[in-house]
Amino acid sequence: MPAVDRRKQVLEAAAKSFALFGYKATTMDQVAKIANVGKGTIYTFFTNKEELFDEILHAAILEMKRIAEHILREDQDFFDNLYRVLDALLEFRDEHALFIKLSQEQREFGTPKANDSLTKVENVIVGYVQKVVDNFIRKGEIKPCDSQVVAFVMLKLYAALTADFNNLREPLHKDQIKEYMMLFLADGLRSSAGTKSSE
Amino acid sequence: MPAVDRRKQVLEAAAKSFALFGYKATTMDQVAKIANVGKGTIYTFFTNKEELFDEILHAAILEMKRIAEHILREDQDFFDNLYRVLDALLEFRDEHALFIKLSQEQREFGTPKANDSLTKVENVIVGYVQKVVDNFIRKGEIKPCDSQVVAFVMLKLYAALTADFNNLREPLHKDQIKEYMMLFLADGLRSSAGTKSSE
Amino acid sequence: MPAVDRRKQVLEAAAKSFALFGYKATTMDQVAKIANVGKGTIYTFFTNKEELFDEILHAAILEMKRIAEHILREDQDFFDNLYRVLDALLEFRDEHALFIKLSQEQREFGTPKANDSLTKVENVIVGYVQKVVDNFIRKGEIKPCDSQVVAFVMLKLYAALTADFNNLREPLHKDQIKEYMMLFLADGLRSSAGTKSSE
Amino acid sequence: MPAVDRRKQVLEAAAKSFALFGYKATTMDQVAKIANVGKGTIYTFFTNKEELFDEILHAAILEMKRIAEHILREDQDFFDNLYRVLDALLEFRDEHALFIKLSQEQREFGTPKANDSLTKVENVIVGYVQKVVDNFIRKGEIKPCDSQVVAFVMLKLYAALTADFNNLREPLHKDQIKEYMMLFLADGLRSSAGTKSSE
DNA sequence: AATGAATGAGCGTTCATTCAT
DNA sequence: CATGAATGAACGCTCATTCAT
Known part of the structure; x- marks a missing residue:
């Protein structure tokens, strides 16, 4: 060593x-x-700047995935899971913020290859979240919907609230982020079983 | 000519x-x-690259604002308005996509001045949407909430669905975008009068 | 016309x-x-910038030469002539200043050809003054010396006092210029207070 | 090394x-x-072109000043001093030629700052020479005169003979330069052959 | 003949990458 | 190995020159 x-x-x-x-x-x-x-x-x-960038991106992803997998409980409902995963992810917010911002910086990279690499990574995350969403759609806990779109929006929402927003105001507090994530995702997505008495 | x-x-x-x-x-x-x-x-x-960038940014903004103001009807409810404004904005989606993406490319610009200019423009939009949101909170049509956060999320949501998503899949159709915007915003924000029978 | x-x-x-x-x-x-x-x-x-420059240079030269030839009187002594020619040249000082400065800007020109052209013009002036100086050396009115060096110094002295000096202080008055031209060319700085009574 | x-x-x-x-x-x-x-x-x-230029200028100046100060002897007369300083300076003529020419290139520089820097440097030299001249005027060794003009002319004369003249002919020899400096500064051109005994 | 919009070679400067040490 | 001095391709920008009108 x-x-x-x-x-x-x-x-x-x-x-x-x-x-x-x-x-x-x-x-x-x-x-x-x-x-x-x-x-x-x-x-x-x-080898070069691009590969250095790639490695950082992948490391961040891997860790996020590891955290998510560790927290996910198939035997609990979607929103409980969402809540707990968010909780865990936000614990490392500062570390992710790094990745998140990079992900936001879309189409700004030097070489096409760097762009592709970023897109690919993003796709991995979205794909993972998508599978989870699919699971819970099957279980009837959330409305039938395009799980890829939902997964993508979840990612963007997380990014928007943790990172982007800081340009506008002082950073939101952990609890505020969770609250707004739930506001947009939970109440909107919550299986309609019984809500919205009329339509 | x-x-x-x-x-x-x-x-x-x-x-x-x-x-x-x-x-x-x-x-x-x-x-x-x-x-x-x-x-x-x-x-x-x-004069220089920055000014060229600025002009494009401002032109896009002005047009979006013009469209929004032309469509907004204070005498109709928030979600009707949201629906119609989205409809109109999406008509010019391709033109905005340019701006939207630029806006996503946060904190990556050449000069501090270019950054400021972008932030300023974004703030103008958020500020405008925020005022509209405030109005409808007062009218009790949507839940009390931090209107700035909501406005910001609305912008990011629009951006995510119109522009960012294209890296992942083929562009969403106009109607799909509206549908998902309403999914996250309407059902989540809709004044709770009677929803969520249990909890 | x-x-x-x-x-x-x-x-x-x-x-x-x-x-x-x-x-x-x-x-x-x-x-x-x-x-x-x-x-x-x-x-x-x-044809191009260079030729425009050349023409201006030559015109200035021609006029200076014309003036000098019109004033020169072979039948009067060197210093009288010097005095009167200076007088006449200084009348047009502002016009020459233009040329003079250009001439000072040595080795700063775009193309070698432009440099050559400037040098050539300068040589014409020096050559002309040199012939006059030679004449008066032959007549014994001024010390035997390298007439080309003397002619060259005369030109530089004129330039220094009319044009260059202005960067340091406010322009010298016509009479002051003449006075100092005569001081250096005719008499020198040496105090007459009894020094070097003979040689 | x-x-x-x-x-x-x-x-x-x-x-x-x-x-x-x-x-x-x-x-x-x-x-x-x-x-x-x-x-x-x-x-x-x-850092940039300007700084490269500045460094060269200042180095030349410093060395000239160092040489001059090392040679000057207040207890000897002006012309002896002039003679010895010239002697020393001419030893490094080739190195100075660089500076001298730059100094001749008045008002032609890229940025105002570069111009200022050049002017400032020239003013330092003129100021230094001027003080020496003042000293010797007080001692009565040279005629009462505007010491700034004299200092300026001395500089220009040195420049003319060491550098400018090379465009016209092959460089003058060290001894010739000294000879002509003395001719103009000390004695003038006037033939001593009894002319103009009075005025 | 007179124009000025259009041009692109050439400028000063940056920075990812290489390689002698 | 670890290094950082050295590199040159590529950048944003200027301006002498051209040519369609």
Whole structure:
């Protein structure tokens, strides 16, 4: 085990810088300085800027997925699950915020390949959420709907409330985010069994 | 009337390129090539890249606002209004898509000034929607809530469904977008008069 | 005869601009605007910027030469002549200042050819002054010396006092210029207070 | 010690190019090519073109001043001092030629800041010489005169003979330059052959 | 003949990437 | 290995020159 894990230093520095300044505005010099390593060192671990970016993206995804899978309980209802998963995810909000913002920065990347990579990652998340949504549609807990659209909107809603909103006002509190997520998702999606007495 | 309107050619090429690749990744050479004009020609119409960007942004905003104001009827209820405004806005979806995407590309722009300009524009929209939401909260048509958050989410929802989603799948149809907008916003926000028989 | 002499307008505008801003910093747009003609018009009279510059230079030279020849009297002594020629030249100081400054801007021109042209013109003046100096050396009125060096210094001295000095202080008065020209050329700085009684 | 000192290479190339072609006409590509380095290398040493120019200017000035101060002897007369200082300065003539020419290129620089910097530097030299001249006027060694004008003319004379003159003919020899400096500053052209005994 | 909209080569500058140490 | 000095392709922008009107 090395005294210092240079690879990890680089990853953390890059994550911070990408989240703070975006892909294009993050320079390799900056990353090297934050990571306290030589610029060339970055290239011993990552072929190029794009791959460094990719790795960070994938790591964030993996962790989010790990958290979600750990929390999900098939034997409980959708909104309970949603609530608990949100709770867990928001615990790491600051770490995700990094990813979230990157995801928002759509179509702003240097190379088409970088764009594709971002889209691909996003698709993975949406696909995962979609499967969960499908499950609960089958169980009749939420209205029949296009699960992909719903999954996509859930992601965007999470991103909007955790990250984007900060440009407009001071960040929302954890509880506020949950409250608004539930407002839009729960009451709208909640299986109509008995609600809305008339139509 | 000139055989070809170069200014318009440039604006359209730039809008297309900004929407497709973002601000930073759009090069003036690219715009010139798409517009089928010399690079210098762009600079006869626009002082610099930033101003070209600004003009496109503001034009999109103005038109959206004009449409919204033309459609809004204070004497009808919130969801009818929402429905009709969406209808009208979606008519010009392709044109807005350009702006929408730009708006999504948060915090990634070249100069601080360009960022500010984008934020300012977004704030104007949110502020406008917020006022409308406030109005209808007062009338008791929608639940009491933080109107700024709701306005912001509405914008993001519109953006997500009209523009972002296209990276994932083929674009949604006009009617689908309306349907999902109403799903998340209407049933969730609708004044609770009588809903949720149990809880 | 045309209502307005466009060629003359261009020449005057260019002279003013070259003198004010120098060769490189003078743009054809600027010249056209000052001359109140279309930019293309300039190119009906002059092949390119360089030639426009050349013509102005030559015109200034020709006039200076004309003035000098008109004033020179072989039958009077060198310093009388110097005095009277200076007098006449200083009458047109403002016009020359233009040329003088250009001449000072050595090695700053766009193309080697433009540089050559400037050098050539300067050589013509020096050559002319040199012949006059030679004449008076032969007559024994001034010390034997390298007439080319002396001619060159005379030109530089004139330029320094009429034009360059203005960057340092307010312009010198006509009489002051003459006084200092005579001081350096005729007498030198050495205090007459008894020093160097003989040699 | 590196095999090659790139910073020095750049400085020398830039000095040569500035002196040869002037500020505006010197391109960074050119400097890079002459210095035999990549264009980007220049920017690892100097923030921008202007700063590169400034550094060269200031270095030349500092050295001239250092030389002059080292040589000046208050206890010896003005012309002896002048003679010795000239002697020392001419030793480095080639190095100064660079600065001198730049100084001649008045009012032709890219940015106002570059111009100011040049003017400021020139003012420093003139101011310094002026103080020395004042001293010797007080001592009665040279005629009462406007010391600023005299200082300015001395500078221009030095510049004319060391640098400008080379455009006209092959460079003057060290001894010739001294001879002519003394001729104009000390004695004047007037033939001593009894002419104009009085005035 | 006169114009000025259109052009593109060329500028100063940045930064991802390489490679000698 | 780890480094950072060195690189040059690519950027936004300027302006002398051209040419359709």
